[in-house]
Amino acid sequence: EIVLTQSPATLSLSPGEGATLSCRASQSVSWYLAWYQQRPGQAPRLLISDASKRATGIPARFSGSGSGTDFTLTITSLEPEDFAVYYCQQRRTWPPGTFGGGTKVEMK
């Protein structure tokens, strides 16, 4: 089973700052990686698929990069609604499409 490790577990930032979230896979997943955002009390929503493709309606301040085992989600200039938990998911072996443990972006 492919294991995804997200870091850091928590990121404390202020609105307007940039955020860099990491997701590392235990073996190559090529570019088959997705990122999801989960705001408090809400269902997750898809941000990025295939490592770098923004989903419909996702603002340009969200971008994904990487391939193989190392991936990054970058948020430029955090908006108040961006404070949430972010999960990565590998789609290289789907199902099951394992998820990372999440990174919480909290307001400093």
Add this chain to the structure above:
Amino acid sequence: QVQLVESGGGLVNPGGSLRLSCIASGFTFSDYYMSWIRQAPGKGLEWVSYISIDGSNADYADSVKGRVTVSRDNAKNSLYLEMHSLRAEDTALYYCTRESTAADYWGQGTLVTVSS
């Protein structure tokens, strides 16, 4: 717009059964694989099951295999999850998701609580 609405959750005794439902709208249901993904209270996401477009293929997480059956009715735009021999560790919010290159749409979830 795409909507997924789950129902059927509730409080059940250990060893009990539940049937979850998900009604889809706003897209051609029969064109998409569908999944169930769950989230235990305060925890991360766990894929539970998927079903293919025509229902001929399905798979399950090891944690639920043998106790859960996924099905769909394309004529009713509906997805189901039959759960048996429920355990405390099955307590979670269960999401119905549409699958493409990722889980691109999620319902709001239905809460399953297994407790005596």
